[in-house]
Amino acid sequence: EIVLTQSPGTLSLSPGERATLSCRASQSFSSSYLAWYQQKPGQAPRLLIDGVSIRAAGIPDRFSGSGSGTDFTLTISRLEPEDFAMYFCQQYDSSYTFGQGTKLEI
Amino acid sequence: QVHLQESGPRLVKPSQALSLSCSVSGGSINNGDRYWSWIRQSPEKGLEWIGYIFYTGIPYYNPSLRGRLTMSLDTSKNQFSLRLTSLTAADTAVYYCATAPVIPGGFDDWGQGILVTVSS
Numbered sequence: 001e002i003v004l005t006q007s008p009g010t011l012s013l014s015p016g017e018r019a020t021l022s023c024r025a026s027q028s029f030s031s032s033y034l035a036w037y038q039q040k041p042g043q044a045p046r047l048l049i050d051g052v053s054i055r056a057a058g059i060p061d062r063f064s065g066s067g068s069g070t071d072f073t074l075t076i077s078r079l080e081p082e083d084f085a086m087y088f089c090q091q092y093d094s095s096y097t098f099g100q101g102t103k104l105e106i
Numbered sequence: 107q108v109h110l111q112e113s114g115p116r117l118v119k120p121s122q123a124l125s126l127s128c129s130v131s132g133g134s135i136n137n138g139d140r141y142w143s144w145i146r147q148s149p150e151k152g153l154e155w156i157g158y159i160f161y162t163g164i165p166y167y168n169p170s171l172r173g174r175l176t177m178s179l180d181t182s183k184n185q186f187s188l189r190l191t192s193l194t195a196a197d198t199a200v201y202y203c204a205t206a207p208v209i210p211g212g213f214d215d216w217g218q219g220i221l222v223t224v225s226s
Contacts (some may be wrong), residue, residue: 035212044202044216045153056214057107088153092210095168096143098153 002026002091004099011104013016021102023089028069033093036065036074039101047073049074052086079104108133110203110217117223123191127184128203128217130184136161144177147219148199158206159186191225193224199216 003026013019023034032052047056047079049065052072063075076083084106089099114126128142135142144156157167157177165177176189190197201219205214 033210044219047212049213050212090212091204092212094154100152
C-alpha cells in the first residue's frame with residue numbers, strides 16, 4: 001500500500017499570503033495519479049487538482065499542483081478567507097489511499 | 107456532474123451488519139466510464155477507500171475489509187449499495203459514496219455523507 005504523508009499538520013497563515021502544502025509518498029509513482037481535495041467542516045471533500053497539476057472544473061487559478069516521484073505540492077498563491085480548510089492528497093496509482101490532511105488555519 | 111445521496115441507518119449495534127445505499131441522479135450507473143465507490147472518514151483512520159463497483163457488477167474491495175464487505179448494483183433504481191458485516195466501534199465513521207472516472211482520475215463527485223455510529 002502506498003502511504004501518503006502530508007506536512008505540515010497545521011499551517012497558520014493570513015489572507016493574501018502564499019500557502020505551500022506537501023505530500024510525500026512511501027514509494028515512487030510511475031504515473032501522474034495524484035489528486036488534492038479541500039474539505040470544509042460538515043462537507044464532503046471537493047476535488048481541486050487531478051493528475052498532479054490539472055485544476056478541476058470551477059477551481060480558481062490561485063490553486064496549483066506540482067511534483068513527481070514521491071514529492072508533491074499544492075500551492076495557493078494568495079489566500080482568500082474561504083480557502084481556510086482541510087486539504088488532503090490522494091493517490092490512484094495503486095488502489096486508492098489518502099494522506100492524513102493539512103489544516104490550513106488563520 | 108452527477109448527484110449522489112447516501113441512505114441507511116445511523117446507529118448499528120456491534121457485531122451486526124451495516125447496509126447503505128447510494129442513489130445516483132444526473133447520470134446512469136450503467137455508464138461504463140465510471141467507478142462507483144464507497145469511502146469512509148473517521149478521526150482515527152482519516153479518509154479510507156472502502157471499495158468500488160463497476161457497471162458490470164464486478165467489485166474491487168480494499169483488502170483490509172475483504173471478507174466483511176459486499177457491494178452491489180441495482181440498475182433499475184440507479185443505485186449501488188454496501189453491506190459491511192461484523193461491525194465494531196472501529197467502523198464508526200462518516201460514509202460517503204463517490205465516483206471517479208475509469209480513465210484514471212480523482213473522485214470528482216461525492217455524496218454529502220452519512221454518519222454511522224456502532225454502539226450498543
